[in-house]
Amino acid sequence: MQWTWRHRIHFGQCQYVSSGCGNNEGPEIVTEALENLALDDEPDTRLGQGTLSFDEAPGVHSHTGAHIRSWANVPRGNTGQGLATPADLTNSEIMTKPVVKFEVVSARTVNQNNEKKHVAYTVMVRKDGIQPDPNPAVIERRYSDFLELYESLRREFPSLMTRVTFPKKVLLGNFTPSVISERTAGFEALLQHVITEEKLRESSCLASFLHGREQCEARQWMEAQRYDQAVPLLENSFRLLNKVHTDRHPAVMLTLCRLVACCSADPMTTSAERFADLALRRYEAVSDADLLQFYVPLLQLCVRLWWSLGRDKRPLEARLEDLKRRGIKVDGCPTLLDALMAMDKT
Known part of the structure; x- marks a missing residue:
C-alpha cells in the first residue's frame, strides 16, 4: 500500500x-x-x-x-477559498x-x-x-x-x-x-x-452495522428523557443514512422524525426548526404508509414550534384541516415523540 x-x-x-x-x-x-x-x-x-x-x-x-x-x-478539507465557483465549472463537472x-x-x-x-x-x-x-x-x-x-x-x-x-x-x-x-x-x-x-x-445487516448501535442507544436515552444525549446520535445517523440512501428512504425519514422530536423536546437544542423544516419538505413526496402515520404528529409539532418562534403557523393549520376533510384522523393524535416511542415498543 x-x-x-x-x-x-x-x-x-x-x-x-x-x-x-x-x-x-x-x-x-x-x-x-x-x-x-x-x-x-x-x-x-x-x-x-x-x-x-x-x-x-x-x-x-x-x-x-x-x-x-x-x-x-x-x-x-478546503470548503472555502480556492474552490471553484458555479461560474467556473463545466457542464460535465x-x-x-x-x-x-x-x-x-x-x-x-x-x-x-x-x-x-x-x-x-x-x-x-x-x-x-x-x-x-x-x-x-x-x-x-x-x-x-x-x-x-x-x-x-x-x-x-x-x-x-x-x-x-x-x-x-x-x-x-x-x-x-x-x-x-x-x-x-x-x-x-x-x-x-x-x-x-x-x-x-x-x-x-448493513443497516445494523451502520446505525443499529447508535439508534438503539438513542432510543434508550429517549426513554430516559435525556434528549440532549439522543440528539447527537440521531443527527449523526441521519447524516450517514442520508448519504447512503435517497432523501425519502424510510430509514432516513424515520431517523429524521426521531431527530425532530428529540430536538423539540430538548430546550437546549437550537436545531429543531431547521430539521422540522427539512422534514416537512421531504414529507411532501412521501407515500410510504408506515411513514405517513407520523405526518399529522409532525405537522402538529411544527404548529406549536412555529407559534413559539413567531412564525406564521396558518399554512400548517390549513394543511391539517385539509387532511381532516379527506377523512384522516387529526384530533386526538399522539405527539410525534409518543408515536415514535410507541412504534419502538412494538
Missing part, C-alpha cells in the same frame, strides 16, 4: 495517512515509522480541533455521543454525481475492565461532489463488527461477495501498526463494494 497525506490514520500522537497513490519515498518512510511506534492502551487521537473523549462517567453521558461530538469541529466514501480515519486500542482488549476503528462517511462533504458522519466499530457484516453478506448474497476479500484473524499482533493498516484497507474496500451494489446497500 502506498502512502500519501490524504488519508489520515492516527496512531498515538503521530499521524500517518494512507491512500492508493503517492511518491516512491512514502511507503518506506511511513512503514519504518509505524513499525517503530509502540501503541499505548489509550493513545491520543486528537486531530485539529477534535478530541475523542471516552472517559465520561458511565450512565451520565454517552461515550458514543462524545465520540461523535469530538469530530464535529474537525476541519473537513456540474453533472458529476456525488460519491459516497468510507474512510478509516483513526484507530485506538481499548482495554477496559468490562471488555476484552481490542482496536476500535473510526470510520468517516462522506458524500463528496465537486466540493468536499462539509458534514461527514462518523461511526466507531471493531474488527468483530466488520467480520459479522462480511459473513452475513456472504451468507445472504454469495454471488455478490465472491470477489471480496477480508482481513484474516491473527493469533498474535492484533495491535501492531502493520496489522491495523492492513485491516483498515480491507474494511474500506468492503464498505466501498457494499455501497455500489443495491441489494447489499439495502440489506438489513
Whole structure:
C-alpha cells in the first residue's frame, strides 16, 4: 500500500495517512515509522480541533455521543477559498454525481475492565461532489463488527461477495501498526463494494452495522428523557443514512422524525426548526404508509414550534384541516415523540 497525506490514520500522537497513490519515498518512510511506534492502551487521537473523549462517567453521558461530538469541529478539507465557483465549472463537472466514501480515519486500542482488549476503528462517511462533504458522519466499530457484516453478506448474497476479500484473524499482533493498516484497507474496500451494489446497500445487516448501535442507544436515552444525549446520535445517523440512501428512504425519514422530536423536546437544542423544516419538505413526496402515520404528529409539532418562534403557523393549520376533510384522523393524535416511542415498543 502506498502512502500519501490524504488519508489520515492516527496512531498515538503521530499521524500517518494512507491512500492508493503517492511518491516512491512514502511507503518506506511511513512503514519504518509505524513499525517503530509502540501503541499505548489509550493513545491520543486528537486531530485539529477534535478530541475523542471516552472517559465520561458511565450512565451520565454517552461515550458514543462524545465520540461523535469530538469530530464535529474537525476541519473537513478546503470548503472555502480556492474552490471553484458555479461560474467556473463545466457542464460535465456540474453533472458529476456525488460519491459516497468510507474512510478509516483513526484507530485506538481499548482495554477496559468490562471488555476484552481490542482496536476500535473510526470510520468517516462522506458524500463528496465537486466540493468536499462539509458534514461527514462518523461511526466507531471493531474488527468483530466488520467480520459479522462480511459473513452475513456472504451468507445472504454469495454471488455478490465472491470477489471480496477480508482481513484474516491473527493469533498474535492484533495491535501492531502493520496489522491495523492492513485491516483498515480491507474494511474500506468492503464498505466501498457494499455501497455500489443495491441489494447489499439495502440489506438489513448493513443497516445494523451502520446505525443499529447508535439508534438503539438513542432510543434508550429517549426513554430516559435525556434528549440532549439522543440528539447527537440521531443527527449523526441521519447524516450517514442520508448519504447512503435517497432523501425519502424510510430509514432516513424515520431517523429524521426521531431527530425532530428529540430536538423539540430538548430546550437546549437550537436545531429543531431547521430539521422540522427539512422534514416537512421531504414529507411532501412521501407515500410510504408506515411513514405517513407520523405526518399529522409532525405537522402538529411544527404548529406549536412555529407559534413559539413567531412564525406564521396558518399554512400548517390549513394543511391539517385539509387532511381532516379527506377523512384522516387529526384530533386526538399522539405527539410525534409518543408515536415514535410507541412504534419502538412494538
